[in-house]
Amino acid sequence: MTTVLTVSGSLRAGSTNSAALRTAGVVAPPAMTIRSFAGMGDLPHFNPDDDHDPLPPAVAGLREAIGAADALLLCTPEYAGALPGSFKNLLDWTIGGGEMYGKPVAWLNVSSSAAPTGGAGAHDSLRTVLGYAGSLIVEAACARIPLSRNHVGQDGLIADPAVREAISRSLTALAAVGTPDAR
Template sequence: MTVAARHRVLCLAGSLRAVSANRAVLEAARELAPASLELVLYDGLAALPWFNPDDERDPLPPTVARLRAAVDGSDALLIACPEYAHGVPGAFKNLLDWLVGCPRFPGKPVALLNASARGSHHAQDALREILRTMSAELLDAASGTVPLPGAGCDRASVLAQPQPRGELEALLKRLARALGSD
């Protein structure tokens, strides 16, 4: 019997909110992921310094080095990012700026998870453009919307609602297929 490869997926929530629908959907995803996926939630967004190209030399700021190591150690990224003022929130754009110089980022498979019931298509479009510019491999077949009610939504409420739960499970199965581990 052949054991399927297990793929490590780094989950990036684009919100700094203490109670975030984007973080909640990623926490729920960890519980619903097929056995072939190991979902790891990155929790250092708030600790990253503001991007400055002068700081991109050795040694990197420790929080940036940890971020890059987490990205390097993953087979793919799963991003759930809110929309703010029709764009990507500044803190999350800052995280992406730190990854531009990450040597192992080009070609990294990335799936986008939209947790907004209203669509937040401006942020999703901006993320796609930024990630294409960074040479990410966008996994469109594994990306999608899991509409949640918004602020105040937690992991338990995502898991308790049949529609978002089912859509999240389907998205995770597509991600496993895209990574060749279904």
């Protein structure tokens, strides 16, 4: 059984990033458990002086969730050509704990086709931060799946079969590396 932690880089209620990750929970292979981290908004501003035990509860929860996962699937928007500040803050809190080291990680890029750079700036920034964290980026599981808000149904999920299949392929590729026996 592979446990994948999903983390949305968006705090927006109607986020297509969050919808894609909720949909991942529905289309995941049977041997995969999807857990979502929803505490990004609760994290304090990162300060290296505070990166010691006892950790702020929200930070301890983040690190515990990452440590318990076999792999991570991220999905983030781009703001001002880079990662949103709240998501960068979350990633900053992961560096000192070491839970990300060697952890298989992939991301979905759901920027709409109208986005000027297609989210490339955010994903370049993400690649840099994950490199510092020592994460194992699973390129075969990273995917660009352009979405717009009208792809998201009333239930907060994406019903489009092609989108669901693309998300499922990403999860399958992540599981191939994220399964503890595969490492």
